Amino acid sequence: MSDRTVTLEPIASIAKAPLQEQYVSGHRTCAGCGPALAYRLIAKAAGKNTIFIGPTGCMYVANTSYMCVPWTVPWMHAQITNGGSIASGIEAAYQVMMRKGKYDGDFPNIIVMAGDGGTADIGLQAISGAMYRNHDILVVSYDNESYANTGIQASSMTPYGSATSFTPPGITVPEGEKFWPKDITAMIYYGHPMVKYVAQASIAYPIDLMNKVRKALNKKGSAFIHVHTACPKGWRFDSSKTVDVAKLAIQTGMWVNYEIDEGKKTLDHVPTKREPVEKYLKTQGRFNHLRPEDVQKIQQFVDGKVAEA
Amino acid sequence: MSLPNISKEKQLPEGCIVDSPTTEQDHMTTGGWRVLRSVIDYGKCTKCKTCWISCPDAAIKVDENGDVNINLKYCKGCGICASVCPVGAIARIPELDFEDVSVYRELPF
């Protein structure tokens, strides 16, 4: 691993957050886009010495339409399949170029911004390979709980009971999405012995997200952050409610912020009084079709997850 | 056999590799998307910058005095800033109510 690295300091508060933008205005993401907000915060936290890898998805197509990029730092398109491997190659190149004296800068932050599909489905193999080899990279999964860019289709991170265009509720499948989502953060952490840092974060807590990014980047070796990014278009709520919906997810236990750092697990933003999941579900049109028994199943699932956390 | 040349007007960056922006992408203005415009009541504003940090489009700027200003060139009118403002200092007003509405209605395509 290279020695010429920069240590990023923690950010104390919004007041102390860096003003400089690395993800600038002028991109065709939806009004109120949760993933775009996450991208802005992550880019801000990472700073100038960064290379982003963008597998195909909303954060590729919407951001780079057309023939332009909104990042002030180097960025490379990856296929939805291979964000993890493209990043591995960039990292390997920098390791050897620095060793051979072909590059005299500091070792860059190398960050993959993959959607939930590009993380847990089609991109899983490449990410797992990268984590196994412990490349000095950060993989971020921006989770809007669907293949949003192609018109909101179910992914393996779509919550049980979601309506998507591959899981429309109907007589044969009244709940819509009938599968329960993969726990990708646990899969990454418990399955890859060399990964020392994983975290779950949310756009509801921007400073926490930025600090987790900085912590992950300061680590030598692979790190993984799973970010909950509410999606007004896919989840069907007014564009102004993006941050509110993300907060409600945490208040109801539908999303949990935590980090596992060198084996130590810390839960973040644990609600003092956890709200019933129904409060979260009724804010979004994708859950409108749910029957009381479906809501109950979801409540039981969340109760179980919280109990074992 | 010779291939045609690509004229200067039709030429595109080799390998689809483009320059990175420095501060904004001003050929991709999105202010024209707005249906509701967010307006800050500076009497109520406490300069907490919660709106600034919550804008997906970096369309809120902080000036030397610490005041926040909405950049109407890019603001899509999503209204997140109005929702997250802890003191309710931001109102959403129909865009068509404003006299300067047409100025930002240029679309890149």
Add this chain to the structure above:
Amino acid sequence: MMKGKKKFIAGTAAVAEAAMLANVDVISAYPIRPYTGLMVDLSKKVADGKLDAEFVHADSEHSQLSIVHGASASGARTMTGSAGVGVTYAFETYSPISGGRCPVQMVVADRTLDPPGDFGSEHSDVLCARDQGWIMGWAETPQEAFDNTLIYYRLGEDQRVSLPQFNCQDGYFVSHIPGEVVVPEKSQVAEFLPPYKLAKPLDPRKPYGHGPQIFSDQGPALQLQRAIVMNQAKEIIPEVLSDFNKVFGRKYDSYIENYNPNDADVCLFVNGAHSQTVRYAIANLKAQGVNVALCRIRFVRPWATEEIAEVLSQYKAVGVVETNNSFGVAGQAGVFTPEVAATLYSLPENKRPMLMSFMAGLSGEVIRLNDIYFMAKKLVQAADRKKIEKPVYWIGFEEN
């Protein structure tokens, strides 16, 4: 001129030697017969400190290609490789790498695709990718495999080209059978091959965006751009080979080797190692009073239509040897027949040789001297009768 050590090594070992001398930076490995030996050799060279490179254990062929894609875009000279279904598994990556103009080198020791998936050589695996915008050619011998490694880096990395390369060799016949290889000195390699320098790499000190989404009306210019640089590659091949000869003292034909020692007026069009057998056959056939020439294609991509047409126009009949499949293809033979036909069609009618095809060596079967004699006799017969008996023969299944 012929400095260096003589080694008796097979094709994959030869490529490993060349990669070491080329000071390759990033290698991505994944095992599949019959190319694996390349990576085994490279891993040993890295482990022993003879080659300073990142040897990355990829999780699949698709990842192998993606790893070298990212590395090449960052400024590293790269090598990867595969065979058979490994080549087709990585298929998604080929156009992005070529369109992204990253000059990665992929070594293919070809292998029959599944089914039957036997370990024998067939050219189909990588020929499937001939439309993807990569330089592509086969080595006949381990020496040529060594030389092609350096030649392809030099050609692909040239900033007038900047295209990836498929450095191919017949599985088993070249990858495993040792031959004499003159391994030059490091100083000679440095003279021939400049250090790798990409025009606009991923570098935080000078940022660029690689590969944004485009709109349809932006597409045609990008496609034409790639066609232009592929043509550029064709144009500079002679210059590269001339330099190669100056530095290493080995001369190669640019686009097609025309081996006609007995003044034959028919030829066999061959790709790869089976040319060795044809050379012996030519000598033996002379005694029988049958003369045939060997036209060995050196670059499948870029295909030098005019230059190849000129060579083939000397002959009355051309027999394309197809060690590949393309079920349902025009001409009902393999992949090369329509390409040769299009090439011949560029000639005026009165200069156009007759064309026939021989499906031979499929699935790694040896093409025997007797098979070549059969092909030669059919060609000579056609030339004499001024017409072909039939367009396609499947060697081993014909009656006589």
